[in-house]
Amino acid sequence: MAVKVLLSALMAFVIYFFTISLRSADIITFVYAGFLLYIFISMIFTGNINKYRRIFQFVFAVLFTISFIGNLYDERGSMAITQNALFESEIPFCHLVIPVSIIPYALTKTIIFPARITGHYAAIVSMLVIWLTAVLTIGRGWCSWACFYGGLEDGFSGIGKKQRIKLLPKSKEIRYFHFAFLAFLVLMGIAFMSSIFCEWFCPFKLITEFTPIVDIPSLIATFVFMSVFIIFIVILPILTKKRTQCSLLCPFGAMQSLLDPVSIYRVAIDTDKCTSCMQCASVCPFNAIDIDTITQKKGRPEITCAKCGACMDVCPQKAISMEFSFSKALAKKCGSNVLNPDNKVQKFFIDLLNPKYVFMFSAFTFGVVISSMLSTDGMRRLISGILNALQFGGN
Amino acid sequence: MSLWSGAIQSLLLGFSTGTYCAMYCAPVLIPLVTGTDNISLKKTGILTSLFLSGRMITYIILGIICAGAGLLVSSFFDPVFARRLSVIAYIFCGAILLNNSFQKMKKKNEAQCRGLKKISVFTSNDYSTAVLSGLAVGLHICPPYWATLFLCSQSGSALHAAVYFIFFFSGTLPFFLPVFALPFAVKKLPVLKKIAQTTQLLIAVYFIVFAGLIPLFFYK
Numbered sequence: 001m002a003v004k005v006l007l008s009a010l011m012a013f014v015i016y017f018f019t020i021s022l023r024s025a026d027i028i029t030f031v032y033a034g035f036l037l038y039i040f041i042s043m044i045f046t047g048n049i050n051k052y053r054r055i056f057q058f059v060f061a062v063l064f065t066i067s068f069i070g071n072l073y074d075e076r077g078s079m080a081i082t083q084n085a086l087f088e089s090e091i092p093f094c095h096l097v098i099p100v101s102i103i104p105y106a107l108t109k110t111i112i113f114p115a116r117i118t119g120h121y122a123a124i125v126s127m128l129v130i131w132l133t134a135v136l137t138i139g140r141g142w143c144s145w146a147c148f149y150g151g152l153e154d155g156f157s158g159i160g161k162k163q164r165i166k167l168l169p170k171s172k173e174i175r176y177f178h179f180a181f182l183a184f185l186v187l188m189g190i191a192f193m194s195s196i197f198c199e200w201f202c203p204f205k206l207i208t209e210f211t212p213i214v215d216i217p218s219l220i221a222t223f224v225f226m227s228v229f230i231i232f233i234v235i236l237p238i239l240t241k242k243r244t245q246c247s248l249l250c251p252f253g254a255m256q257s258l259l260d261p262v263s264i265y266r267v268a269i270d271t272d273k274c275t276s277c278m279q280c281a282s283v284c285p286f287n288a289i290d291i292d293t294i295t296q297k298k299g300r301p302e303i304t305c306a307k308c309g310a311c312m313d314v315c316p317q318k319a320i321s322m323e324f325s326f327s328k329a330l331a332k333k334c335g336s337n338v339l340n341p342d343n344k345v346q347k348f349f350i351d352l353l354n355p356k357y358v359f360m361f362s363a364f365t366f367g368v369v370i371s372s373m374l375s376t377d378g379m380r381r382l383i384s385g386i387l388n389a390l391q392f393g394g395n
Numbered sequence: 396m397s398l399w400s401g402a403i404q405s406l407l408l409g410f411s412t413g414t415y416c417a418m419y420c421a422p423v424l425i426p427l428v429t430g431t432d433n434i435s436l437k438k439t440g441i442l443t444s445l446f447l448s449g450r451m452i453t454y455i456i457l458g459i460i461c462a463g464a465g466l467l468v469s470s471f472f473d474p475v476f477a478r479r480l481s482v483i484a485y486i487f488c489g490a491i492l493l494n495n496s497f498q499k500m501k502k503k504n505e506a507q508c509r510g511l512k513k514i515s516v517f518t519s520n521d522y523s524t525a526v527l528s529g530l531a532v533g534l535h536i537c538p539p540y541w542a543t544l545f546l547c548s549q550s551g552s553a554l555h556a557a558v559y560f561i562f563f564f565s566g567t568l569p570f571f572l573p574v575f576a577l578p579f580a581v582k583k584l585p586v587l588k589k590i591a592q593t594t595q596l597l598i599a600v601y602f603i604v605f606a607g608l609i610p611l612f613f614y615k
Contacts, residue, residue, distance in 0.1 A: 180593035187422035216613040
């Protein structure tokens with residue numbers, strides 16, 4: 001209990017710092033800060049990580065979309081990318097394009113995305129710093145806790161209760177396809193020196209910015225990205241209860257999966273406690289647990305695990321937990337007595353360093369840092385839009 | 396310009412810009428080699444050699460044509476023509492890779508996918524695919540390639556053209572050495588083979604539709 005209270009207090013400070021003290025302290029920032037604190041406290045006290053995480057990520061995704069589109073209309077008057085923005089590299093750097101940009105940059109010292117290097121909240125350097133920090137800490141947990149696109153799929157997958165299409169038998173093939181798609185995008189990025197994901201396939205153009213339709217190829221591109229959005233972000237998540245775009249197409253997600261072993265947290269399955277009920281496999285939104293994972297007693301989810309907490313919440317045996325990647329090595333070095341406290345103070349510190357809590361704290365901190373600015377702006381725009389619509393105010 | 400000074404110039408041209416040659420070839424060669432059955436260092440060597448030979452044959456043929464046409468060919472030295480040639484190369488290469496992908500799928504699911512027999516136009520294996528895709532990739536015109544073609548048209552001699560292109564091609568060869576790491580990677584992670592085969596299919600479709608047909612019909 002004391003640990004939970006202390007972590008909640010620490011999170012309150014983090015939220016205060018990033019949401020209120022760095023921005024104009026108005027009612028909206030206080031409301032958003034209150035919402036964040038409510039989510040964290042609910043997560044930590046109820047233990048339902050996934051439920052509250054999904055609420056947070058969905059709200060973040062919606063507010064991000066409102067803010068992003070609102071800013072585009074303020075600056076350009078439309079969502080279409082202008083020639084001026086392209087030539088002056090004014091396009092906000094999107095994290096999805098990082099895996100496609102690395103090799104062309106390494107080979108030719110050319111960045112294949114028209115964004116600013118520095119001096120902007122979504123400039124290349126700031127995005128790279130955030131990404132590298134994520135790689136070392138939460139790994140692919142980024143997709144579940146900080147990605148502003150993923151929340152939309154989380155939202156749509158929550159519609160309806162029944163899983164109408166079961167992807168569990170195809171989990172392995174889905175993972176292979178995801179990595180094949182990443183390899184395809186990387187190789188095409190090398191050959192064409194451009195991000196073909198952005199040019200043709202990115203579904204998030206529908207909620208961010210897109211090339212104006214001026215000829216047949218741009219019409220085809222628009223048709224493709226709208227289709228990908230409708231199929232992979234709306235329809236399939238509703239039917240499968242999975243994050244299908246994140247599991248099949250997202251290049252960033254695939255790269256984070258490959259880099260995840262570098263991160264300090266990982267999900268572990270206690271094979272002695274596991275009764276092979278397959279509930280974890282059925283709820284995993286990223287197809288990271290399949291029949292082989294359980295029957296072969298692998299002891300951890302597959303490489304695509306995004307640490308969303310769904311399996312931990314649903315496991316009736318509580319056989320799934322979070323652990324530090326160095327836990328086993330540490331236990332070997334220090335002996336098995338390391339986790340047997342002699343007194344209350346030791347117990348308090350051991351509880352405080354519980355990987356589940358530490359992960360939740362660091363992952364949610366990521367969410368707070370990434371969401372604060374755009375979400376409060378989105379909220380402001382949303383409220384002002386509603387008030388305008390109701391003709392109570394506005395300017 | 397003497398034969399040998401032209402040859403050295405071509406060699407250096409190939410060597411200094413070989414990264415770009417390798418970048419154009421990587422999407423074709425890497426999935427083909429990684430996705431092949433029973434991969435070994437020897438098989439990688441054979442497939443890479445066949446692919447590169449195909450590329451060199453196209454180079455030499457184009458070089459000889461330019462040498463024969465002499466300066467008449469200069470009217471074709473424009474970016475639009477180069478883009479058209481590249482588009483044709485992509486469609487041709489994509490069709491070859493797609494056929495190879497269907498062959499592999501057919502082999503895997505002989506019983507389930509009878510329809511695939513009709514789709515794969517001709518019987519091919521990885522060796523013939525390597526040669527044919529090499530021939531197609533050789534049509535992909537890049538600036539150093541232009542420069543060597545211009546050298547050929549200036550020389551007016553078929554022998555000179557062949558020598559220039561052999562040297563240009565030789566200059567690009569060191570950039571293909573990393574391909575020999577692939578068998579080791581596949582031995583360590585056998586799943587890479589399956590992933591590479593799917594990647595090849597995606598690349599084939601992209602080459603045909605997005606890099607081939609759309610630019611062919613809709614770009615000037």
